[in-house]
Amino acid sequence: MANTHHTGVELELYEEDQGKLYSGLLLDHHDYNSPESKARIRNLIRVTIILSLVTIFEVAVGLLLFKSNPDISKTYIHLGIIAYFVILTFVKAGYIVNVFMHLGEETRHFKMIILVPAFVLIGWLVTALLVDSSYHLWINETFGFTVQSIIGSHQP
Amino acid sequence: MAQTATNKKLSAWRGGVSPFNLGYGKVMMWIFLLTDALTFSGLLASMGSSRFLHDVWPDPNHVFHSVPFFPSWNAPLVFVSFMTFVLILSSVTMVLAVHAGHCNNKKGVIKWLMWTLIGGITFLSCQAWEWTHLYQSGAWWGSFNDLLTSPVSTFEHLFNPHKPYVTAALAQDPEMALSATHDFFNYFFTVTGFHGLHVTTGVILLTIGLLNTVNNTYEHRGHYEMIEKIGLYWHFVDLVWVFVFTFYYLL
Numbered sequence: 066m067a068n069t070h071h072t073g074v075e076l077e078l079y080e081e082d083q084g085k086l087y088s089g090l091l092l093d094h095h096d097y098n099s100p101e102s103k104a105r106i107r108n109l110i111r112v113t114i115i116l117s118l119v120t121i122f123e124v125a126v127g128l129l130l131f132k133s134n135p136d137i138s139k140t141y142i143h144l145g146i147i148a149y150f151v152i153l154t155f156v157k158a159g160y161i162v163n164v165f166m167h168l169g170e171e172t173r174h175f176k177m178i179i180l181v182p183a184f185v186l187i188g189w190l191v192t193a194l195l196v197d198s199s200y201h202l203w204i205n206e207t208f209g210f211t212v213q214s215i216i217g218s219h220q221p
Numbered sequence: 222m223a224q225t226a227t228n229k230k231l232s233a234w235r236g237g238v239s240p241f242n243l244g245y246g247k248v249m250m251w252i253f254l255l256t257d258a259l260t261f262s263g264l265l266a267s268m269g270s271s272r273f274l275h276d277v278w279p280d281p282n283h284v285f286h287s288v289p290f291f292p293s294w295n296a297p298l299v300f301v302s303f304m305t306f307v308l309i310l311s312s313v314t315m316v317l318a319v320h321a322g323h324c325n326n327k328k329g330v331i332k333w334l335m336w337t338l339i340g341g342i343t344f345l346s347c348q349a350w351e352w353t354h355l356y357q358s359g360a361w362w363g364s365f366n367d368l369l370t371s372p373v374s375t376f377e378h379l380f381n382p383h384k385p386y387v388t389a390a391l392a393q394d395p396e397m398a399l400s401a402t403h404d405f406f407n408y409f410f411t412v413t414g415f416h417g418l419h420v421t422t423g424v425i426l427l428t429i430g431l432l433n434t435v436n437n438t439y440e441h442r443g444h445y446e447m448i449e450k451i452g453l454y455w456h457f458v459d460l461v462w463v464f465v466f467t468f469y470y471l472l
Binding site: 096097102105106109113116117120123124127128131134137138146147150151153154157158161162164165166171172174175178179182183186187190191194195197198199201202206 | 240241242243248251255258259262263266267269270271273274275276282297298302305306309310312313315316317320321324326329381383384386452453456457459460463464466467470471472
């Protein structure tokens with residue numbers, strides 16, 4: 066796939082119209098009614114059904130939690146609920162990026178260029194902010210009264 | 222000279238080779254979407270940071286429980302699930318338009334782009350209704366910032382009354398609950414507003430793409446790469462909504 070040596074017509078196209086050459090449009094110019102095309106559409110419908118089912122599972126559990134009001138002061142219940150929704154969200158995101166945005170069909174280096182910065186930067190941002198603010202909440206709850214009695218209430 | 226020209230090999234550094242096998246426009250659209258993802262994660266992560274700073278946080282099931290045309294219903298999650306479903310379906314019709322473009326099927330592109338446009342406009346209308354509804358119930362940017370003008374009675378119904386520590390916090394530390402409500406709505410309108418702006422931009426791009434398809438612009442060009450680029454953008458809008466749905470309405 067990568068580092069193909071282009072000659073002749075392809076090289077001219079490279080200089081004039083990259084879109085034609087590199088979006089695979091010259092290669093798979095298949096018929097809309099061909100078996101390959103129909104297989105692709107079937108795959109898209111399969112992914113649509115998966116995405117809808119995952120959303121239904123999310124909403125069903127959301128409504129169940131609304132009705133049953135579980136005791137989230139127990140850490141493992143709270144973390145379990147969060148993990149359930151976050152994992153299903155990432156399943157949906159994976160299908161959208163991989164199938165709908167066709168990232169799965171790109172070259173390995175291109176996948177790395179998009180995914181590595183996204184995971185590293187966003188992962189660090191979220192971790193840093195959440196750890197920092199939970200530490201501040203702990204400070205406020207532990208020393209809040211002491212600090213208020215020293216510097217006074219912030220209310221006017 | 223002629224000999225050096227024939228000996229000169231093509232490489233990724235010297236040009237003439239496409240390391241990614243992608244058109245320039247598509248690569249740049251991906252890079253733009255990566256930076257846009259950083260912006261959205263900045264907004265969502267700072268919302269999470271504010272949530273972690275507060276003992277209590279408004280319960281989305283008690284904030285978003287209304288459905289248009291049925292004012293008496295108490296139906297949490299129903300309306301926003303409908304909005305999510307509309308956006309997912311419009312994403313599916315968009316990928317079908319991209320597929321039709323791959324096959325140079327002009328009629329297919331037009332048909333699926335129209336369905337995508339209908340989905341986008343439906344989503345925007347739903348969001349307009351939700352914003353209006355919240356505005357009429359007193360929530361907006363900068364609302365709930367003073368216990369004198371908005372006492373506990375104006376926002377206590379936004380919290381979950383079945384959790385003992387929440388009711389205790391509302392009674393003992395109303396300042397904390399007020400600050401949480403204030404932040405909740407500020408972030409809600411900023412995040413969904415920024416996302417809605419992206420949907421609006423997407424609808425404009427889809428309209429331009431549809432007009433160009435009808436006017437045979439892409440037919441003459443010989444390929445529908447522009448539809449693919451608009452499609453990437455539209456799927457990204459759907460992707461962001463998947464995260465907003467989880468972190469705003471479910472958790």
